[in-house]
Amino acid sequence: MKFVCLGYIDEEQFAALPAPEGQRIMESCFAYDDELRRGGHFIGGEALDSAKNAVILRIKNGKVDVTDGPYAETKEFLGGILLLEANDLNHAIALMSQHPGVTVGPFEIRPADAHVNALIAERDAKIRAATAPADAISPTTSVDGQPPVVSRAEWQQAMETLRAKEKKATRLRDALAAERRRLPMVAVEKDYRFDGPHGKVALIDLFEGRRQLAIYHFMFAEGVGGWPDAGCPGCSLLVDNLGHPAHYNARDLSLALVSRGPLANLLTYQKRMGWKLPWYSSAGTTFNEDFGVSTPDGETHGLSIFLRDDQKIYQTYFTGKRGAEVLLSNFTLLDLTPLGRQEMWEDSPPGWPQSEPYQWWRRHDEYDTTDLVEIQS
Structure with a gap:
């Protein structure tokens, strides 16, 4: 959010300071502004001349009346404006509370509209x-694809x-997200048993004692690309983005992968990829079918969310296909760039490089610039 920070100052009091002290305050303000810049919080600002040089415009008797001097009879006048980027008002207050300018006068902080x-x-x-010359470049015009x-x-x-x-x-x-937190739940009645690194485990064991569980239904089964030695490239790309589980665990959430493939295949591939997330095999159960990720048409991926109330388990949410893109931070980053994901479905400027979706995806140890699909212009 953008905030406008109005800094007030007692001009006479500041002018009475010894010159070295006034200079020290100015330099400390500049230094903190630089710190705000480095943090991406400083948008801009303006220092104002003395209020004695201000003029006030008013309407009197239907005409504009101009008078010299500040608007209000007060000791403290507006001395400068700082435009601040902050997460919210509390964040803005925290940032400006450390500004040295607070030592010489109050700051008024207002959210920008x-x-x-x-x-x-x-x-x-x-x-x-409307006023640009005929040969001017408009903001929507690309030259040479840029x-x-x-x-x-x-x-x-x-x-x-x-x-x-x-x-x-x-x-x-x-x-x-607020609506998602209020979705109704459905009880999980079946006693599913999975193959894990230490033997058979129940669904409740995947919670690891926490209240919440996220299961990513990873496509690793017969008929999926890479079988039987490797899992789905797209699922592999997604798991690369999941990050350290300590951050989920801190909010009472466990995360696990579940696939139909035999456990031995999963663990071998897990070691190759360097993943530490727990991975379980649902082979021999109806788990995948019951949760809609194994169908007569083949395998698909998805994310299921569960909540535990003592020994009772409820499913609260499911998403699949592009709904799981929220887990793909690399796509989020690519979407911030000029070239984007460079896939043909994207609305990009003419001449932007693009290729068919999915074709450029690789497992992270398979990327080779000599082997990548040619980008079509």
Whole structure:
């Protein structure tokens, strides 16, 4: 979120400080601003001239009346404006509480109005487009397959317009997550038994004593690419993105992989990939069929979420296909780049490199620049 931080100062008191002390305060403020920049929090700012040089405009008798001096009769006047990027108001307060400027005067922190600012940015873009020379490059025009080159101010304006949309999408995701947390549950009645590294285990054992369990249904079975020595390349790509389980465990969640393939095959492939996540075989059970990932048409992948209440187990959520992309941080990063995922379904500028989906995916030890599918322009 963007916040506008208004810094107030007692001009007479500050002017009365010894010159070295005033200089020290200024330098410490600049140094902290640099720290905010390095953290990606400093958007911009302006220092203001003395309030004595201000003028006030008012309407009197239907005409604009101009008077000299500050608006309010007070010792503390607005001395500067800092534009701050923070997660929320509490984060903004925490950041600005450390600003040396607080030692010489109060800061007023206000959230920027993202909706109105987006409207302003949209109007700015329309005016620029309407007044641009005939041969000017518009923000939607590509030259030689690349985005247009604009001034930093124009780039910042375009970023602000996009940022408002991104924040709206974030709030929509938050609302979906809230709805997801309130979904009804369904009891798991069957006593499933899986093959694990230390013998047979029940579904409740996969919780490892925690209240929540996420199972990724990994495609490793006859008919899946790589069988019998390797698992699905796409599933393998996903598991590479799952990160260290300590972060899930800290929020009372265990994570496990379950596949139909024999345990020996799974463990051999697990060692090859260097994964540490627990992996269990559902061979000889109806687990995959019951949860919709083994069908007459073949195998598919998916993510099931479970909640435990003592010895009772409930399924709370399931997603598959592109719904599981939320686990793929590499796709998230690629989506932030100019070239994107470089797949043909994407809406990209003309001339952007693209190939068929899935074809470029490899297990992480199989990428070879001489073996990659040729990118089609």
